[in-house]
Amino acid sequence: MTLRRVMIALLVAAVVAVPLAGTVSAQAKEMFVPSLVYRTGPYAPSGTPFANGMWDYLTMLNERDGGINGVKLVVEECETQYDTKQGVECYERLKGKSGGAVAFNPLSTGITYQLIPKAGVDKIVVHSMGYGMTAASDGRWFPWVFTFPTTYWSQASSVVRYIGQQEGGLEKLKGKKIVHIYHNSPYGKEANPTLEELAQKYGFELTLLAVDHPGQEQKATWLQVRRLNPQWVYMSGWGVMNQVAVKEAAAINFPMDHFIGNWWSASEADVIPAGDGAKGYKGATFHAPGTAFKVHADIVKFVYDKGKNIGPKDKIGEALYNRGVVNAMYMTEVFRTAMAKFGNKPLTTEQVRWGYEHLNLTEARLDQVGLKGFTHAVKVTCEDHEGSGPVLIQQWDGKKWNVVSEWIPPMKEVVRPKLEAAAIEEGKKLGYTARDCSKEN
């Protein structure tokens, strides 16, 4: 049987051909930037634009400026399919490659939880921008993990503040009903403690409705919403849960401008299936949507016109594309900050960490970069790896997202104490000791 022989030969060959991950030594004047992406699998509609944004920005820097201060960035994508196991495999394969990865953006809360303990041991920075473990925002306990520009808890407080603004003042929230629809996982539950505390403080009636993963069937949830008839609905969703939720809300004629999704529930992919019914749906974000920025013009000129892009040109400026751009921008500004201190050469991971912790991104600098008005200024300190950043509200008009609010600051007085308590708890679990920020520069 030739098929049998072929299969046996293949098996033997596979066993014999030991796939040792090839180690390429670093070239001079190069820094290796791994990019964990999910372009396939159940969350690909969200992962693909992000990966494109990241790739485009970094490639644009290489093409336009020759890298950062003369140091080229070598970008390699690794497909995780948003799966924790594959994320670990990517991390292990890439962390030592080409002279060592300088930082990791895990792009998945599950993978982030994995990498947080490893970050301190392998001494590589993990930047979980606006996702991951909120408690890791306390830099005294987690020196190698950064969550700036803002976290889920801050976002929840900002959204409540926005709702207060829409209702005519935070005192007017008393007696109103707010429903939080969340993905039944640690990610979805992140906002709940903050919301509960704010419900007590401002007197609104909070109902928490969990949607089981993957959230393809939400009839029961939305029937309950219909019965409760809340004034506002906030959603911490992910993947298909978002699309179905927006559709169901439209189907029960819920006023879409009172439905706010968090920054992972408000992208183009989430509103497309609902079509016109999604008009008016709002979402939180920490950067502007659209292409009206100099950086985007440069990206078209130096990446798309030269054919070095991966994704299609008409998807530039999508919400998640811009998120990839902002992630890449933070990373490269960190490199610049570190190079200003340590010199214009490939940085070690310790130097990169210093850079992350001393990032001071001002409005003036954002203008220089070509992103004026794109995102808010960020200052990272030793204690505050969150930057405690404000949030914007954007609204879908049927064709694109438009910013419909000013920058809304979070309620630091509510969020920070809880964050510090959680950091102590999580840090002790891993056997860490807090460092003293006053002793460091």
Place this chain on the structure above:
Amino acid sequence: MLDLLHAVLVAPFKDMAGSPTFLVEVLIGGLAAGLMYSLVALGFVLIYKASGVFNFAQGVMVLFAALTLVGLIERGAPLVVALVLTTAVMVALAFAIERVVLRPLVNQEQIILFMATIGLNFFLEGFGEFAWGSDVKKLDVGIPDTSFMVWGVQVNRLELTAAITAAVLVAIMAVFFQRTRVGRALRAVADDHEAALSIGIPLNTIWIVVWSVAGLVAIVAGIMWGAKSGVQFSLSLIALKALPVLILGGFTSVPGAIVGGLIIGTGEKLAEVYWGPLVGGAIENWFAYMLALAFLLVRPQGLFGEKIIERV
């Protein structure tokens, strides 16, 4: 303790009695959801009934059918042409599956065939994404997803259409299996491959027919579910929601798929709305399985399944 008993055994029923229109809405929602599950379960039943294979890849076939349809529509084909072409693609797929997967594995144990469909599942996942991309696609078949009021109860147009489609499809299938020659041949093959062969039923043709019909059912299911949530990878996870329907109704029964769907759909929604808040919600998934399990304990082969006759 008494509080707990009261909360579980009395309060939900008082709640139901207190707002009957809402109860009717929940029931209608449950029935509609159940019928949507039945659409998927029907594919499983067809293939199991006729070839004894538990087709793990049914969910991915639903996704693949929906992807093909949407892909063709996006490339400019009018709806009817796209439907015809998609049907052709699914029939071609059936041919390919029969030739590559089923023919070499004739008469193997059920679990081996099950594993082969798992391999098929991975293959179609990769192939579907490779051919049509991984974006979310909107599927518009002209049925608006809006609701209208009937005697104070809100009814959704899309769900109503899905329910009617499912009912019609089941009626056609039932007639097909009971009244036509091909249907009888299918039942013979399901009973015993070798005996069917020995009386001259062409096994290969029958398998192609059955997998094509399952493919057609997958197209319908793909349209309904795709219209609800957009066509994307998660569509293949619908199969997991259809499994309790399968075991409750019986693997080999077409009316069982419908009845099972109705029971699971209503049970699941009632539990989630009235008992869910007691335990924090999101109990739909496991409740459906527990419900099916409870029925199985009484009838181990499902409500309408064939009684397993065991010989010593």
Place this chain on the structure above:
Amino acid sequence: MIYREAGQFKSTYASDQAVFPILQDRVIAGLVLVAAVIAVPLVANEYWLQAVLIPFLIYALAALGLNLLTGYAGQVSLGTGGFMAVGAYAAFKITSAFPGLNIVVAFLLAGLAAALVGVLFGIPSLRIKGFYLAVATLAAQFFLIWLFNKVAWFTNYASSGTITAPPRRMLGIMVTGPEATAPVRYLVALGLVALFAVIAKNLVRGRVGRSWMAIRDRDIAAEIIGVRPLRTKLLAFAISSFFCGVAGAEYVFLYLGSAETLAFDINVSFLVLFMVIIGGLGSVLGSFLGAAFIVMVPILLTNAPHLLGLAMPVALQKQIELMVFGGLIVAFLIVEPHGLARLWQVAKDKLRLWPFPY
């Protein structure tokens, strides 16, 4: 003809009933074990240990457990992920309540907890058979995952909702936690899986295993000759869940380091079932071969383009990987429907007679 198997005469019943009756087999098995214990940690780099070998050992243990239940006792179960989750969360609770307790003892106690849960969800097997039982065990899977998500007590009320492996030492060396090095964790996993493989092999060759196989093949006839179905089936569920529970505890403590419930969802159950079927139902070696296949083939396929020097976009690479993986599964099943273990057996038989064809 590699070596002559004839001519080794036994003089005691014990030596005749040994697992490896032939001296050369014993020597080879010993060498493999020595190589695995000594050579591999020295030679393999961290990527290989962390991303390939440790998950292989852990999945092999889970596959072993499921093989006992599905391959030997004939009860198809899709609740493996849930039972692994029970083991993981139980181990977490035990070790956080008793930090001084040896971590391996904590694993074993967690396995006991999983065994109890397994017995509970195995009760329907007395009435339900075949694929119906498989789908019914999904009830266990979904319910357990929901339970761990819902009840914050299991995660010690952590705000993150995840469990983290705390740093624990054994004989002075850090075994779990972020400081534990990959070779140490690999050796612990290897030790546990080797121990359980020996236990499993002896179980299946003894009275317990035979009663399982009797139930699997002809359960009514088995009942008639005195094999008690209640006890036998529940014992199968208990032992299988014990193995899966220990594997689950290892999954979090020795491999991932920190996990949320999504790490134990339905995909894990399906994955372990695939390993068992591909490796060979009813074979201890088959569990290992199946785990190796399912763990290593995707990694091989991911790294293949790098090795061949092809630069492919990652999405395309992953899609081709999926297609090849699916194709390989079907191809292997066509070549040998009874799994890789049977293929190995056939290979050995052919080698006995080589160079003669028969």
